[in-house]
Amino acid sequence: MGFAQWCSLVALLAAATICWQLRELLIQLFAAVVLCVALTGLVSGIEQSLKIKRWQALFMALGLIILLVTLLVSQLVPPFIEQFKELLDQLPKAATYLTGLGDNYFIKMGQKTNLNLGGGVKPILGFVGNIGAAALQSLFVLAVTVMLAAQPKSYYQVAVSLAPSFYRKKFALVLDRCGLALKSWMFGVLLSSICVGLLAFFGLSLLGVKLTIANGILAGLLNVIPNVGPTIGTIFPMAVAVLESPWKAAAVLALYIIIQNLESYVITPSVMHHQLRLLPGLTLAAQVGFTLIFGPLGLILALPMAVCFQVLIRDLLINDLLDGWKRPLGA
Amino acid sequence: MNRPSQAFNWPALLGSIALLGLGILAWELRWVLLVLFGAIVMAVALDVPVQILIRRLRLKRPQALLVVLVLLCFLGWELGTMLLPDLLEQIKTLNQLLPILIQKLFLLTGEINGLQDLQIALKSLNSISNLQKLQPFGSQLLGLAGGAVNSSLQIILMTLLAILLCLDPPSHTRLIISSSPRFYRQHVKRLLGECRAALGGWLAGMTISASLVFLVTWAGLAWLKVPLALLSGMICGALTFVPTIGPTVATLVPAAVALLISPLLSLQVIIMRLIIQNAEAFLITPILLKHTVNLLPTVALMAQLSLGALLGLPGVLLALPTIVVLQVLLEEIFVKEIMDRWTLKAYLPARNKVEK
Numbered sequence: 001m002g003f004a005q006w007c008s009l010v011a012l013l014a015a016a017t018i019c020w021q022l023r024e025l026l027i028q029l030f031a032a033v034v035l036c037v038a039l040t041g042l043v044s045g046i047e048q049s050l051k052i053k054r055w056q057a058l059f060m061a062l063g064l065i066i067l068l069v070t071l072l073v074s075q076l077v078p079p080f081i082e083q084f085k086e087l088l089d090q091l092p093k094a095a096t097y098l099t100g101l102g103d104n105y106f107i108k109m110g111q112k113t114n115l116n117l118g119g120g121v122k123p124i125l126g127f128v129g130n131i132g133a134a135a136l137q138s139l140f141v142l143a144v145t146v147m148l149a150a151q152p153k154s155y156y157q158v159a160v161s162l163a164p165s166f167y168r169k170k171f172a173l174v175l176d177r178c179g180l181a182l183k184s185w186m187f188g189v190l191l192s193s194i195c196v197g198l199l200a201f202f203g204l205s206l207l208g209v210k211l212t213i214a215n216g217i218l219a220g221l222l223n224v225i226p227n228v229g230p231t232i233g234t235i236f237p238m239a240v241a242v243l244e245s246p247w248k249a250a251a252v253l254a255l256y257i258i259i260q261n262l263e264s265y266v267i268t269p270s271v272m273h274h275q276l277r278l279l280p281g282l283t284l285a286a287q288v289g290f291t292l293i294f295g296p297l298g299l300i301l302a303l304p305m306a307v308c309f310q311v312l313i314r315d316l317l318i319n320d321l322l323d324g325w326k327r328p329l330g331a
Numbered sequence: 332m333n334r335p336s337q338a339f340n341w342p343a344l345l346g347s348i349a350l351l352g353l354g355i356l357a358w359e360l361r362w363v364l365l366v367l368f369g370a371i372v373m374a375v376a377l378d379v380p381v382q383i384l385i386r387r388l389r390l391k392r393p394q395a396l397l398v399v400l401v402l403l404c405f406l407g408w409e410l411g412t413m414l415l416p417d418l419l420e421q422i423k424t425l426n427q428l429l430p431i432l433i434q435k436l437f438l439l440t441g442e443i444n445g446l447q448d449l450q451i452a453l454k455s456l457n458s459i460s461n462l463q464k465l466q467p468f469g470s471q472l473l474g475l476a477g478g479a480v481n482s483s484l485q486i487i488l489m490t491l492l493a494i495l496l497c498l499d500p501p502s503h504t505r506l507i508i509s510s511s512p513r514f515y516r517q518h519v520k521r522l523l524g525e526c527r528a529a530l531g532g533w534l535a536g537m538t539i540s541a542s543l544v545f546l547v548t549w550a551g552l553a554w555l556k557v558p559l560a561l562l563s564g565m566i567c568g569a570l571t572f573v574p575t576i577g578p579t580v581a582t583l584v585p586a587a588v589a590l591l592i593s594p595l596l597s598l599q600v601i602i603m604r605l606i607i608q609n610a611e612a613f614l615i616t617p618i619l620l621k622h623t624v625n626l627l628p629t630v631a632l633m634a635q636l637s638l639g640a641l642l643g644l645p646g647v648l649l650a651l652p653t654i655v656v657l658q659v660l661l662e663e664i665f666v667k668e669i670m671d672r673w674t675l676k677a678y679l680p681a682r683n684k685v686e687k
Contacts, residue, residue, distance in 0.1 A: 002340055002343050003340070003342075003343040003346050003347065005343075006343050006344065006346070006347030006350075007347060007350065009347070010347055010350055010351050010354065014354060018637075018641070021640070021641065022637050022640055022641070024640075025633070025636055025637055025640060029633065032629075140632075140636070143575075143632070144629050144632060144633075147627075147628045147629045147632070148629055151627075154627060155627065155629065158627070158630075161666050161670070162665070162666065162670065163670065164669075164670050164673035165670055165671050165672065165673050165674055166673060166674045166675040167673075
């Protein structure tokens, strides 16, 4: 190995270290890229169907999304807060009812909390700080998304020009494939989320549980995160149902298990392109791995990242490197 | 693999180990490097008017630098005497207004039911921990004072270095050129020239745009009859050099001051700042920097956050000049020298060699 090669090895190591240090920022950038792919899909759809200019389509798409999000939030948040308050009121009662020895314990707890008010402030402040940081992060992601969507071509050119010259055509192709895979994955998830949300809505209204619309929307949203999301999504309607009667909670649990199985064995296989279907074990492994590396945002983005990595590994590693790797003649 | 002497190149290995050591040393001394880079940026900023003077008035470099420094000091002094009494008064009123502002914010948060608990908690925190926390607070204050001394020392060091660098740029350039391999020297010379041009263009463009922002903000705030208009205008102008993050932070000052008078006025101020900021970012700056630097907005934002995460606040402040220089170097060395020339023909023989 000559000096140039050693230099590039050192530079590569330094770049890897810096990337590792900045992994939280990189995952936010990836989130922005995923959102941007969705946004550009919508924008080009509007552009082609209405025959208007790109920036007009961009503004239209942004307006549409803002409208949709405000609608969702106004539909979701107020009933949830109300219900949550009720739940918090009911929870101690339920606990006393269940355990039967709660009285003393709760009085003790009350005394403790009174004494520890000063100590309790710190977690509250930390919590507020966390919310602030999360708000800043999402603001950053949104800003980068809009910036990327405003001129995607120039970013694409920059990315391609960073590859070696003999590889640029292939690299551009791989980037296109990644974008296509992300787009079709998002389309499939959108369809299956709508199905799951509708199923949850109808099931809950059949059972006569309160807050059917909000719970249906929640189930649809959490369907984006496999395994973990539906589990979290079950908690809230069950809690609501417990307030009415225990058997209803069991019925809700059964309903959600049925919906979950329907989603993973009937809906997803029929809407998702077969190349994008990940093996269930691989999905879970990706979720755990990305959560450990990137934190909570990694859990949310585990599936899109796995879809991208799948394309990259198939095209770059397997097709170009491993398939052409013959046994060395001397060995 | 037939000849061991060719397979293992000891000088190359030693050289790269030395390079690694240098890299680690540079990382440990990153504060010094940051100050040095700040000094270089400052020197380039000084060099732009100095070169104009040299060309127009046919002065020698030290004389021209002296003229520029004296002019700068004079301008600063004039501005100071003109604005300082006003400014001092405004800062005094700001100090008086701050407690009222905090109270007003408390009132506003009190109206939102959910936050009342937090408010009570904060009050209890104040009453309980005043005595206990006095000591750490004292040490914190000392730390703050130490930090202020440290940063002012760094700024003085940076200014001195900048003046020294600006006094004799050719010999410093020669030093850098002679420390590169001989076959690469011509190229390094060209690269240095390009970096300097990009940095100078960026600085000149941003200075114009910052002064425009300062004037417009000042005028707008004075028109809206917001107190502390001058101070807010200066802060907004100065923070224009830190795109995206700076103007957003700078908007908080006039908005908070306006909140004291009425929420409506605060809203007006925020809308005005939004218009100015967007006009600056999407109209003025692109026109001014059209021929010198072409930075994509996401690249600038990412650079700020990355350097902030790696180097702290000074990193954020110096992020844009750094990325301007880095972009030139990356484009010239990484893309044009390495990636553009890396064809399959150059790659295949190496692979064959390994296979043999």
